[in-house]
């Protein structure tokens with residue numbers, strides 16, 4: 001697949017088949033993504049690939065924490081508390097599209113909770129990936145991480161795989177670190193589902209729109 005095709009083709013997939021992902025493919029994706037640029041070539045990425053029992057343990061622990069109303073203390077605030085326009089409208093559109101695809105009514109809290117928990121199940125994908133950064137690094141390295149994470153998704157797409165980046169998987173970093181036996185200095189940025197898309201599932205049928213470049217670009221001669 002051409003690079004431009006892979007970038008255009010990528011979208012968040014929230015239902016997967018059980019088809020396993022070859023370890024060799026995951027290794028190739030990570031090798032490819034490690035070509036991402038980073039300030040002074042610091043390569044700030046730390047990755048945990050989850051399969052089998054460890055993935056299951058994380059799923060169960062996150063679902064239990066959520067059901068017990070445990071307070072989520074993420075390592076950083078991903079979203080603002082006060083959403084301004086135009087971001088707020090886009091956020092609302094994003095949620096509406098998801099619930100519409102799943103046939104969930106606005107006030108159906110139980111179904112919404114189920115849909116949220118599917119994040120912790122990696123949407124049924126056979127592989128979960130978690131992205132960490134060392135706390136000694138500064139904001140610039142978080143920029144590098146974004147480039148790395150997108151590169152993972154594009155490389156996966158080029159191999160016929162699908163992904164969904166997930167901040168939800170970083171809601172309870174202490175739980176995750178404990179299961180992975182990791183030190184607190186590893187900050188959890190986000191997670192990702194990786195697998196083969198279920199092409200027929202309703203949740204995979206929609207695509208969110210984008211603004212055209214003339215809406216977000218100024219040209220200066």
Ligand SMILES: Cc1cc2nc3c(=O)[nH]c(=O)nc-3n(C[C@H](O)[C@H](O)[C@H](O)COP(=O)(O)O)c2cc1C
Nearest residue numbers: 010011012094119164165166167168169190207208
């Ligand atoms: C860092 C990051 C975190 C995200 N977290 C979640 C998440 O927890 N759950 C989810 O369903 N989608 C999540 N998304 C996916 C976005 O909703 C999605 O990228 C956006 O709506 C655009 O849709 P597209 O990816 O299909 O183009 C996340 C995306 C990013 C980049």
